[in-house]
Amino acid sequence: MEIQSIAVLTSGGDSQGMNAAVRAVVRSALYYGMKVYGVQRGYQGLINGDFREMDLRSVGDIIQRGGTILQTARCKEFMTEEGQRLAAEQLRRRGIEGLVVIGGDGSYRGAQKLSELGIRTMGLPGTIDNDIPFTDFTIGFDTAVSIVVDAINKLRDTMTSHERSSVVEVMGRHCGDIALHAGLASGAEAILIPEVEFDVKEIAERMSGNFNCGKRHSIIVVAEGVGKGEDVARQINELIDIEPRVTVLGHIQRGGTPTHNDRILASRLGDFAVRKLMEGESGKACGVVQGELIATDIDLVVSSKKPFNMELYELAMRLSQ
Numbered sequence: 001m002e003i004q005s006i007a008v009l010t011s012g013g014d015s016q017g018m019n020a021a022v023r024a025v026v027r028s029a030l031y032y033g034m035k036v037y038g039v040q041r042g043y044q045g046l047i048n049g050d051f052r053e054m055d056l057r058s059v060g061d062i063i064q065r066g067g068t069i070l071q072t073a074r075c076k077e078f079m080t081e082e083g084q085r086l087a088a089e090q091l092r093r094r095g096i097e098g099l100v101v102i103g104g105d106g107s108y109r110g111a112q113k114l115s116e117l118g119i120r121t122m123g124l125p126g127t128i129d130n131d132i133p134f135t136d137f138t139i140g141f142d143t144a145v146s147i148v149v150d151a152i153n154k155l156r157d158t159m160t161s162h163e164r165s166s167v168v169e170v171m172g173r174h175c176g177d178i179a180l181h182a183g184l185a186s187g188a189e190a191i192l193i194p195e196v197e198f199d200v201k202e203i204a205e206r207m208s209g210n211f212n213c214g215k216r217h218s219i220i221v222v223a224e225g226v227g228k229g230e231d232v233a234r235q236i237n238e239l240i241d242i243e244p245r246v247t248v249l250g251h252i253q254r255g256g257t258p259t260h261n262d263r264i265l266a267s268r269l270g271d272f273a274v275r276k277l278m279e280g281e282s283g284k285a286c287g288v289v290q291g292e293l294i295a296t297d298i299d300l301v302v303s304s305k306k307p308f309n310m311e312l313y314e315l316a317m318r319l320s321q
């Protein structure tokens, strides 16, 4: 066996399924006879030397838990060359040859820097945003969408009773996927996302027309990437005689038990990352495309934009009358 010791960390915003991914990395590494270390608090823990050796029991009873047992952080010091050098040195000092980084595109850039310093690195897409190319889904996205759909179901009950309209602001940073998938799955009347231009006047007129034709509620999903739900509601209210209630779902979307899809995705990717490190690969991001596991150069992943699923958007619009 070529590689004897690896480490794993979680970085950036947490997401449901990160624990399942940590578990898969640890258990696969142990299965293949390696030593495996957990690094606390992402790149900050790497710089500080905050490592602990993991065994089978260190990752027991976590597959179903949200958050990350390794904690996560955003670390400014690691953005500097000096920080990156210190981090690589901490790994070398312990004889750790490989590192699995679970996080978003910022964390991937960090992994790429370590790869350039001679540490074998693998990235796993841990973010609710689904904004990483070369993977159909990121770990946490499925759970976040389920949370939004569940919230909209509840909002619908009260909106229907009062014949009201609801604006729901969801996360996703610059990506509209949470809004798009949750909007389609919950029958939203409009989905406002950064990838598609929209006209609030046209939306307001449609809402008004629908209420006049007997519709008893309306749900507008707003991705945070287009702005604040409050602003959209105010604009609608200025145009028509409807005063939408606003719900900002916020960090609720990042918590709770991961869905089975996220657990399976995390388990497959964690194991795959370990096997890729064993094969001598480095500077790669792991993903699943049409069911197949793939490893793509991080350079390419961080310089590409995730393709937008216009077909899904058009479907949502056709059905949202």
Ligand code: ADP
Binding pocket: 011, 012, 013, 043, 073, 074, 075, 076, 078, 079, 103, 104, 105, 106, 107, 108, 109, 110, 111, 113, 127
């Ligand atoms: P995410 O991984 O969820 O996108 P961030 O963008 O906050 O979250 O990135 C997480 C961490 O990754 C940052 O705090 C920083 O330590 C590291 N990082 C981000 N971008 C870079 C970069 N260009 N070079 C080196 N490290 C980076």
Ligand code: F6P
Binding pocket: 013, 104, 127, 128, 129, 171, 172, 173, 224, 254
């Ligand atoms: O990247 C995950 C995410 O939850 C985004 O959807 C959101 O824009 C951001 O992180 C929020 O960051 P913070 O947790 O620092 O408020």
